[in-house]
Amino acid sequence: MSDSPKDPVLEQILSLRAQVEYHSNRYYNLDDPEISDFEYDKLFHQLLDLEEQNPQYYSPTSPTVRVGGSASNTFAPVEHKVQMGSLQDIFSFEELRDFDRRVRETVPDPSYVVETVGSTRGNGFTGEDVTENIRTIRSVPLQLPDKLPLLEVRGEVYMPVKSFERVVEAQELAGEQPFKNPRNAAAGSLRQKNPKITAKRGLDIFVFNIQQVEGKTLSTHSDSLDFIKSLGFKVIPEYKAYDDIEEVIRDIEKIGENRGDYPFGIDGAVVKVNDFAHREQLGSTAKFPRWAIAYKYPPEEKETTLLEVEVQVGRTGAVTPTAVFEPITLAGTTVSRAVLHNQDFIDQMGLSVGDKILVRKAGEIIPEVLSVVWHDPEKAPYQLPEHCPSCGAKLVREEGEAAVRCPNVSCPAQLVRSIIHFCSRNAMDIDGMGEVVCQLLVDRELVRTPADIYRLTQEQLLALPGFAKRKAEKIVEAIEKSKGNDLAKLLFGLGLPGIGEKAAKLLAGRFGSLAAVEAAGWEEIAAIDGFGEIMAKDVEGYFREEHNRDLCRELVELGLNTTAAQTETTGEFTGLTF
Numbered sequence: 001m002s003d004s005p006k007d008p009v010l011e012q013i014l015s016l017r018a019q020v021e022y023h024s025n026r027y028y029n030l031d032d033p034e035i036s037d038f039e040y041d042k043l044f045h046q047l048l049d050l051e052e053q054n055p056q057y058y059s060p061t062s063p064t065v066r067v068g069g070s071a072s073n074t075f076a077p078v079e080h081k082v083q084m085g086s087l088q089d090i091f092s093f094e095e096l097r098d099f100d101r102r103v104r105e106t107v108p109d110p111s112y113v114v115e116t117v118g119s120t121r122g123n124g125f126t127g128e129d130v131t132e133n134i135r136t137i138r139s140v141p142l143q144l145p146d147k148l149p150l151l152e153v154r155g156e157v158y159m160p161v162k163s164f165e166r167v168v169e170a171q172e173l174a175g176e177q178p179f180k181n182p183r184n185a186a187a188g189s190l191r192q193k194n195p196k197i198t199a200k201r202g203l204d205i206f207v208f209n210i211q212q213v214e215g216k217t218l219s220t221h222s223d224s225l226d227f228i229k230s231l232g233f234k235v236i237p238e239y240k241a242y243d244d245i246e247e248v249i250r251d252i253e254k255i256g257e258n259r260g261d262y263p264f265g266i267d268g269a270v271v272k273v274n275d276f277a278h279r280e281q282l283g284s285t286a287k288f289p290r291w292a293i294a295y296k297y298p299p300e301e302k303e304t305t306l307l308e309v310e311v312q313v314g315r316t317g318a319v320t321p322t323a324v325f326e327p328i329t330l331a332g333t334t335v336s337r338a339v340l341h342n343q344d345f346i347d348q349m350g351l352s353v354g355d356k357i358l359v360r361k362a363g364e365i366i367p368e369v370l371s372v373v374w375h376d377p378e379k380a381p382y383q384l385p386e387h388c389p390s391c392g393a394k395l396v397r398e399e400g401e402a403a404v405r406c407p408n409v410s411c412p413a414q415l416v417r418s419i420i421h422f423c424s425r426n427a428m429d430i431d432g433m434g435e436v437v438c439q440l441l442v443d444r445e446l447v448r449t450p451a452d453i454y455r456l457t458q459e460q461l462l463a464l465p466g467f468a469k470r471k472a473e474k475i476v477e478a479i480e481k482s483k484g485n486d487l488a489k490l491l492f493g494l495g496l497p498g499i500g501e502k503a504a505k506l507l508a509g510r511f512g513s514l515a516a517v518e519a520a521g522w523e524e525i526a527a528i529d530g531f532g533e534i535m536a537k538d539v540e541g542y543f544r545e546e547h548n549r550d551l552c553r554e555l556v557e558l559g560l561n562t563t564a565a566q567t568e569t570t571g572e573f574t575g576l577t578f
Contacts, residue, residue, distance in 0.1 A: 009050065009057070010054075010057055013047065013051060013054070016043060016047040016050065017047060019043055020043050020047055020063045023035055023040050024063060024138055025232060027040070044064070047062070047063070051064055065135045066136045066137070066138055086288060087288060087289070087292055087293060088288040089268070089293075089294050089295075090295055091295075091296050096245065096248070096249060096293065096295055099271070099293045100248075102290070103282065103290070107273070107275075107278040110243075110275070111220075111241045111242060111243050111273070112241065112245070112248050112271050112272065112274060113239050113240070114239070114240070114251045114252060114269055114270070115236045115269065115270045116236060116259075116264075116268075116269060116270075117267065117268045117270050130191065132195045133191075133192060133195050134157075134205075135195070136198050136199035136203070137157065137203050137204060138204075139204055139205055139233075140233070141231065141232035141233060148214060149214040150213065150214040151210070151212070151213050151214075152211040153207045153209065153210055153211065153228060154209040155205050155206055155208055155233070156206060157186050157190050158186050158206070159183075159186040159189065159203055160182075160204055160263045160264055161182065161265060162202075163201065163204075164182040167202075168185075168366075170425075183265075185201070189201040190203065204264070205234060206233075206234045206236050206237075207228050207234065207236075208235065208270075209221075209224070218276070219275065219276055220275050221273075222239060222240075222241050222274055241274045248271055252271075255269050256269075259297070260329075260330075260333055266297075267297060268295050268296040269295050269297075270292060270295075271294075271295065272291060272292040273291035279291040299360050300330055300360060300361070301359065301360040301370065302330060302359055302360075303357070303359075304356070304359055305326045305354065305355070305357070306323055306325050306353055306357050307324050307326060309321050309322065309323060309324070310322045310337075311384065311385060311389050312413070313388060313406050313411060313414055314413075314417055315418040316405070316414070316495065317408075317411065318403040319395060320340075320341070321339075321342070321343075321346065322338070322339055322340060323337065323339075323340050323351075323357070324336060330360065330367065335361070335367045337367065338368050338369050340369065341402075342403055342404070343397075343402075344402050349371060349372050350375055351369070351372055351381055351382055352376065352380065354379065355376070356373040356374035356375075357371070357372055384404055388408065388411060388413075389413075390406070390411050390412050390413035390414075391406065391412060391413070393406050393408035395407075415448065416438060416442050418450070419438045419441070419447055419450065419453070420435055421493065422453070423453070426492060427493030428485055428489055428493045429485065430453070430475070430479055431474065432471065433475060433478070437475070440465075441453075444464065449551055450494070450555070451551055451555055451558060454479060454558040455558070456476065458473060461475060483561060486508065486564060487513065487561065487565075488505040488507070488509075488564065489504070490555070490560065490561070491504040491514075491517065494542075494548075494552075496538070497535075497541070497542060498534075498535045498538050503530065503535070506529075506530060507528070508564035510525075510528050511564075512563060512564050513563045513564070514552055514555075514556070515562070517543070518552060521540060522536040522540040
């Protein structure tokens with residue numbers, strides 16, 4: 001009996017999957033791409049289109065799952081078969097030599113592996129199932145070349161430095177609280193309820209341990225890393241076994257000298273006994289394994305000279321001073337700027353132009369001024385200007401606030417940033433309306449308020465430099481689509497003082513419509529769980545401003561949705577507070 005004819009569409013899908021996985025591995029794991037990004041994207045989207053047109057051929061191991069699936073409200077608990085323990089931290093090489101002496105009391109001839117330091121850790125015994133989010137990481141193999149009965153590996157999901165800088169820049173432009181460091185950013189991104197958001201964050205992973213394996217016998221840690229690598233996982237860079245603790249120390253020093261060259265921030269190096277039988281002999285204490293230890297690098301700090309203080313105006317009118325200093329190299333990169341926060345911060349340090357200052361990178365990423373090393377006693381601390389550098393309005397500082405603000409709502413600097421925020425993904429999510437386009441529209445005086453965005457025509461956009469017909473069409477389509485957004489996104493986009501995404505959703509859920517929020521008194525608003533008196537009065541104050549009420553009326557007339565999505569709230573505990 002002859003085989004039934006094969007479906008040519010399925011054959012094409014299988015072929016494309018193999019090609020995309022091959023080139024993905026070359027790019028993300030081997031760092032040796034064979035085709036351009038453009039060619040890779042073309043293959044990927046060809047596969048994505050075919051799978052969307054033929055859902056009967058869905059596969060959980062297709063590389064298209066990396067764009068993220070549907071959102072989930074909760075993460076299911078996952079029991080760790082092997083407990084996730086912690087490592088003991090040390091801060092000197094003498095402590096490392098003490099560790100070596102303790103190991104040699106049990107194991108006469110140990111060798112060590114030095115390392116730079118898919119579920120969340122949880123309490124060590126139970127974590128959370130973040131499988132769908134892990135699938136979005138392109139360096140994770142979706143299927144293994146070897147069919148093993150059981151394999152459990154452990155690794156570290158991280159946000160590369162370039163991804164972190166890109167995410168923080170987008171958060172600042174949108175007026176959001178930026179991530180403090182790449183580690184927090186990676187953890188927050190991995191626990192996103194919507195895998196599509198995780199997919200956009202540019203996470204990566206390296207695997208550093210096999211916890212359990214069946215169908216393969218391994219005797220040393222270095223052998224296990226070789227095996228993991230052969231399965232398609234990205235492993236820690238540059239691992240090697242050493243018999244002498246002094247060689248270990250030299251390797252740690254080398255890693256420290258070159259840590260700025262890694263695509264991820266590191267704060268230490270881990271030393272592990274290589275032989276698994278030796279690990280069994282050494283055992284563990286109640287808190288730490290006796291066969292591993294973590295050496296922590298001291299933060300790198302350098303002196304430089306403050307050349308000037310630049311002042312920028314944000315979308316809320318807040319004036320932020322930035323230190324500009326003689327360039328220095330920290331953690332492998334050249335830095336010449338650091339935020340000074342506010343006048344109080346400057347006064348506390350007694351900082352003035354020409355001072356010698358001490359700078360470091362917080363979390364190995366964000367430059368910060370630590371202190372003044374030398375100050376000219378003849379100079380008074382730097383003072384913020386009395387007038388806005390953008391519009392010339394007299395700056396004000398409200399009682400009890402650290403920030404100095406420009407009160408002019410028509411200030412050009414505030415306008416650009418408020419328009420960028422309004423169009424951002426977490427607000428009205430108008431695709432194509434990025435920083436450059438928003439700046440251009442404001443400069444050409446086509447947009448003076450968010451309402452003007454909804455009056456833009458294709459002809460106006462085509463008259464701008466760099467605009468082709470399709471680009472103009474897509475922006476107009478995105479603007480029209482955004483009219484149907486939920487009230488919460490509109491409230492967040494309007495930039496109400498102190499109102500982030502979460503607070504905007506609470507406001508929308510409590511009042512149900514823009515008109516109801518506008519009419520609410522501060523006492524009603526303060527009754528929302530999570531709101532305080534100050535925040536509530538700020539919201540009330542926003543809608544007491546005539547120009548803000550005028551803007552809201554214009555948005556209604558332009559056809560924007562101003563109601564909240566209805567959610568089911570009936571049940572045994574509805575209306576009760578615990």
